[in-house]
Amino acid sequence: MPSEAIDPNGISWIRVSPKYITVELIGWAILTVVELAVLSVPLVLLLAGVWPDFPAWLAWLLSVGTLVVRIWIGLLIPRQVRAIGYAERDEDLLIRRGLFFQRVMVVPYGRMQYVDVGVGPLQRAFGLCSVKLHTASPQTNASIPGVPAAEGARLREQLSDRGQARLAGL
């Protein structure tokens, strides 16, 4: 992926595991099925003749619209996952994400209060984990999903070490 306009110069991003695309797609598929099932209720009722008064165009719009939107979201997922990246610099950690709404964040090691490593059932099945950094600011929403477990453990240790070496107060 070419460097985007707001990416700092000379940064080579470490991308998250491609397996995370599968994880995201499974989650997306489950959510799509649920959403379609719920929003297609009017259409089913209409076609079954239980609720003939329901406007047909609305019933069709709900179902088809949901399907179109969900498919579009699904098509974006691979690119979105590939847009996630992080880079360790001497003083700080850079994290980027987003396709349409892009964000590049810099978290100084000395500002980190703690590091979370979280694993959900899906991520565990694929040997992945999420690393989340916390600073004293609640706005620091610095999570890196889809990191291979070994890399996550290394990152956690590395970040803790560097955080201690450069620890600053508040």
Added chain:
Amino acid sequence: MTIPGSTGQDPLNGQDPLHGRGPDASGAVVPASQGVPLTPDTTGTWHRVHPVSPLVRGWIALAAIAYFFGRDWFEAVFRGDELWGLTGGRAFWTVLIVAVVVLLLVAGFFLSWWFTRYQVTDDHVRVNSGVLFRQHRQARLDRVQAIDVIQPLLARIFGLAELKFEVADAGESAVRLAYLPLASAQELRATILARAAGLTSAPGHAQEPVPEAPEQQILAVPGSRIVGAALLSGTTVFLGIMLTAAGVSTIVFDAAFGPALLVPAAFGVAAGYWSTFSTGYNFRAAVSPDGIRLRYGLLETRAQTVPPGRVQAVEIMQSPLWRFKGWYRMRVNVAGYGVSTENSGARTTLLPVGTQQEVMQMLALVLPDPGTEDPFTVFTAGLDGIAAPKQHDGDASDGCFVTSPRRVRWLSWLTWRRNGFAVTGTALLARSGRLWRSLAVVPHERTQSIALHQGPLARRLRVADLRLHTTTGPVTPVVYQIDADTARRLFDEQAARAAAARRRSLPERWLEARPEPMPEPGPEPSSGLEAATGRLEGQHGPQQQVGPQPEEEIRHGGQH
């Protein structure tokens, strides 16, 4: 619970944390040879809060009981009826029930008072509380973010005060001591601040008058201006809209507003005026070596102390109505205060209403070194400045502020000349808003993390937003819609500047002579804010080692 050698351990007047020091010592210059002027509590010495405290805290319960039983009887007496529950054989039982309830309450009060103990040692303040579910709490003194001395109305009548000790968890107060006699609370505050400042450990500083750091009043907001500020607030706008709506509805639709709508609205308006007035009343700001001290309040008075280097971000705002008078409002992010919804955010207000000159004075307090040759010009441009409409495409520039490029004028036609940023040697200034003007100031060494945001529209226009993350609070500094290349450069430079500023930032104990060496990496990682505390423990541990350190020492930790 007491230790031999300590005096004044009588629990009934055990509020005096400075019992090792005679009253004559207050205000006196302590000879340097004495070294440590304050006697810290040893591990066995505990104090209790004032015995009346549970009453002051639980007066609502007592008032409810009095109301419940009193009203009927009072009315009955008034009407000359026979007293319910006091006639015939029921009198005995009624009195008994009331007596038992009152006794239980008093016993509860007594137990809660008896089991609440506190001590202030060299490094920590500890509070034990709870009868059945015991709670032992301990906070490091040098992690103090702010100390409040609060006097609610009833406490004022008794001459009591509550002491709130805030550390950086943005939630509940770390330590609440309610209530102490006012003098004791103030003394305790001075003690805590002196120890947090590192006075006890630095014999060279023992000449400082310790009991209460000398303070100098910077400004006092006159009552008339508070009234004016309330009248020129959003409440008035709301009132105007309501009255207009009522008038239009009456004249045009011939349907007068019912009291169902007007009474709540009137209450809302009155409450709005009242909260502005009562919290801003008698607002005074002072400065002392212990930091900024703010005092205010009509019924409930507060004295807030924010030690140096604890202000994470400042915002100066001006609403359209205030522009006529040239008034501004200042709010701060302090780690211990959080969002502070109580008192409509009075706690995070640095200046409820002030002139430009007063704003500059307060800015000088929170940012002693503005990091620029001509701070007045820079900050004035931040408060009122606006870039010229004619400028060539590319970087717009308004004196010291870099504003949005001309090409975004279609997107934000009102604010594009106002949105911008300026960088001084010590802080980043982010200004925004044309009607509701705002200037956010974030010291470099207080920047937590930085993020660049860019949406699809902004990408077309080659602009980006830069957000500075600070601790929880009312200020969220954002530099809106600056040229993408400029934003990226600022992002990089700001990260470097923040890192550099952190290295030379003030020590946590603000009166200690020099920055301390960075701590050795601790043996094991821990979590939470306690992690920072825990690691810093090693840093501050033996206080005697504090002294002149070679400059190289400061970078010590960085080698690792």
